[in-house]
Amino acid sequence: MNQKNAILIVDDDPRNIFALKMVLKARGFDCETATNFEDAHKILISNHNVKLVLMDMMMPDIDGYESISKLKSSEEFKNLPIIAVTAQAMIVIKRNV
Amino acid sequence: MIAIDIVGDEDLELLLEEVASVYGYDFTDYSKASIKRRINRICLIDKHKSFTELRYKILNDQSYLSRFIEEVTVNVTEMFRDPTFYKTLKEKIIPQLGVNSFIKVWIAGCSTGEEVYSISILLHEAKLAHKAIIYATDINPTVLETAKKGIYPISQMKLYTENYQNSNGTEDFSTYYSANYDHVKFKEYLRKNVIFSTHNLVSDRSFNEFQLVICRNVLIYFDKILQDKVFNLFDGSLESLGYLALGSKETIRFSDLNLTYKQINKEKIWKKTR
Amino acid sequence: MEKNKINPKIEILVIGGSAGSFEVLLQILPKIKFDIDFVVLVVLHRKHNSNTSIADLFGNKTSIPVYECEDKDSLVPGNIYFAPADYHLLIEKDRTVSLDYSEKENYSRPAIDITFKSASDVFKEKTLAVLLSGANRDGANGLKYISQNYGTTIVQDPNEAEISTMPNEALKIFEPNYILGFKEIIKLINSL
Structure with missing residues (x-):
């Protein structure tokens, strides 16, 4: 049985996914990846090994802010830890998360 | 009547190199016989009379590229095949x-x-x-x-x-x-x-x-x-x-x-x- | 009959057939002498039904090795190859096979026209092609193409063919080197 805990990386840029994944895998984490919220949601629904989400904030269509609020307002994923990943560390932006 | 190929071997090589460098779609290592047939088929269907004409169209009309890709790649499939x-x-x-x-x-x-x-x-x-x-x-x-x-x-x-x-x-x-x-x-x-x-x-x-x-x-x-x-x-x-x-x-x-x-x-x- | 027209260095014998040609092939292939020094490639229209292997069917009847092609197989002289059902078969310059699952041509996959043209492009005047019985017009144009590229062409005698449409379609558009019954076809192949 493959029941190792996994981290889900959500980022619309495959290069960021690749970089994050390499770092995390080297430290022994299993990673799933998605390039948008819709795909991320599909993965979360079927893969219960995911225990943490790394969420890019700047994404087209549904961005990270909206993704997080959608997940937090659902019964299923309200307790799932999500770490926002962004290059924009301004205080104003931080407050929005 | 089977038409003589409009796109010959050297033309094919040139075209595929150019499509790869201009658009990033790399078909240069596709099976030569198949892709040559597909490209000559496009010439017949879209009525390109010469290799130059086809090449000009592909390299200067970006909207034609998606048609080119669609015809070059084969999209015939079925459910529960075999x-x-x-x-x-x-x-x-x-x-x-x-x-x-x-x-x-x-x-x-x-x-x-x-x-x-x-x-x-x-x-x-x-x-x-x-x-x-x-x-x-x-x-x-x-x-x-x-x-x-x-x-x-x-x-x-x-x-x-x-x-x-x-x-x-x-x-x-x-x-x-x-x-x-x-x-x-x-x-x-x-x-x-x-x-x-x-x-x-x-x-x-x-x-x-x-x-x-x-x-x-x-x-x-x-x-x-x-x-x-x-x-x-x-x-x-x-x-x-x-x-x-x-x-x-x-x-x-x-x-x-x-x-x-x-x-x-x-x-x-x-x-x-x- | 102009026997002297045959190029002495035939490197490939391509045979195309449809309805009514299976029985003819059962006559022809087992009688080909075993030490041929060219490739034999058969394109036969048949139902896509993989329960019986065509290679086994014919392999039991001849001492020449019989294969059904897989993608990128090399065509080796002295062997008999069949195009697999439901794929077009093309030949690369290095004489390996490329299969192709694109649209049917002449309502057929494999299409005889496609393989005939491809064989001619690679083997040029060293191609010998035979078109057998059949109920459609596949193969006629391919055979003509081979002829224009100085290959040698044979059409099965329409009077002998079980269904004469395919041979007749070819005869309508060009004059092949030979029009022969299957016994003469065997004789000719074995004289190469």
């Missing part, structure tokens, strides 16, 4: 996948999606769909749009139903779609666990690790060198003891994978042994 293959998947492979807490399947070169719905049906019937994700990828964004919609001509359903039954499918096949005049739409729940995305086998990297990689009748369009490269990509994308499934006349016999993969039954399914 029923014995699906029977083996259903009886030997899918139950094996069921032992995992999360099932990941990659259908590479999924074209208009007929195989994707076939596999999704198998996972649902095995009651494994709730913990499965199918990654369905293709080089061509246009065919992926069709795949996402899951709408197919009703005229195909007779063949697909026969294929399904011959693969030992026991449900009433018509429960999987709703019919509407001359088309059918496959049910929403069949694509709920599918992620559709573009992926170019020639230039893109491995993006995940899977227990099953299905790539049928795609590699026949690649030359041996490119086939080898793609086999390595698949090898890197398979968990240990994962399965690789190919088209009924494709083989890993000419590749290094032959040493570490074991064929299942007589079907074109190989198990990674390490």
Whole structure:
């Protein structure tokens, strides 16, 4: 049985996914990846090994802010830890998360 | 009357190099005989009288590029094609996948999606769909749009139903779609666990690790060198003891994978042994 | 009959057939002498039904090795190859096979026209092609193409063919080197 805990990386840029994944895998984490919220949601629904989400904030269509609020307002994923990943560390932006 | 080729060997080489450098679509390692036939076919259909004319059109009209890609890449496929293959998947492979807490399947070169719905049906019937994700990828964004919609001509359903039954499918096949005049739409729940995305086998990297990689009748369009490269990509994308499934006349016999993969039954399914 | 027209260095014999040609092939292939030094490649229209292997069917009847092609197989002189059902068969310059699952041509997959043209492009004047019985027009244009590229062409005598449409379609558009019954076809092949 493959029941190792996994981290889900959500980022619309495959290069960021690749970089994050390499770092995390080297430290022994299993990673799933998605390039948008819709795909991320599909993965979360079927893969219960995911225990943490790394969420890019700047994404087209549904961005990270909206993704997080959608997940937090659902019964299923309200307790799932999500770490926002962004290059924009301004205080104003931080407050929005 | 078979027309003399408008695009000769040297023209072909030049054109493919240019398309690769200008647009990033690299067809230079495709099987020469097949791609030469496809490109000469485009010249006939679109009435290009010379190689120069075709080349000018492709390099100066970006909207023509998508037409070019669509015609060069073959998008002929059907549901439950080769029923014995699906029977083996259903009886030997899918139950094996069921032992995992999360099932990941990659259908590479999924074209208009007929195989994707076939596999999704198998996972649902095995009651494994709730913990499965199918990654369905293709080089061509246009065919992926069709795949996402899951709408197919009703005229195909007779063949697909026969294929399904011959693969030992026991449900009433018509429960999987709703019919509407001359088309059918496959049910929403069949694509709920599918992620559709573009992926170019020639230039893109491995993006995940899977227990099953299905790539049928795609590699026949690649030359041996490119086939080898793609086999390595698949090898890197398979968990240990994962399965690789190919088209009924494709083989890993000419590749290094032959040493570490074991064929299942007589079907074109190989198990990674390490 | 202009026997002297045959190029002495035939490197490939391509045979195309449809309805009514299976029986003719059962007559022809087993009688080909076993030490041929050219490739034999057969494109036969048949139902996509993989339960019986065509290679086994014919392999039992001749001492020449018979194969059904897989993608990227090399065509080796002295062997008989069949195009697999439901794929077009093309030949690369290095004499390996590329299969193709694109649209049917002349309502057929494999299409005889496609393989005939491809064989001619690679083997040029060293191609010998035979078109047998059949109920459609596949193969006629391919045979003409081979002829224009100085290959040698044979059409099965329409009077002998079980279904004469295919031979007649070819005869309508060009004049082949030979029009022969199957016994003469065997004789000719074995005289190469």
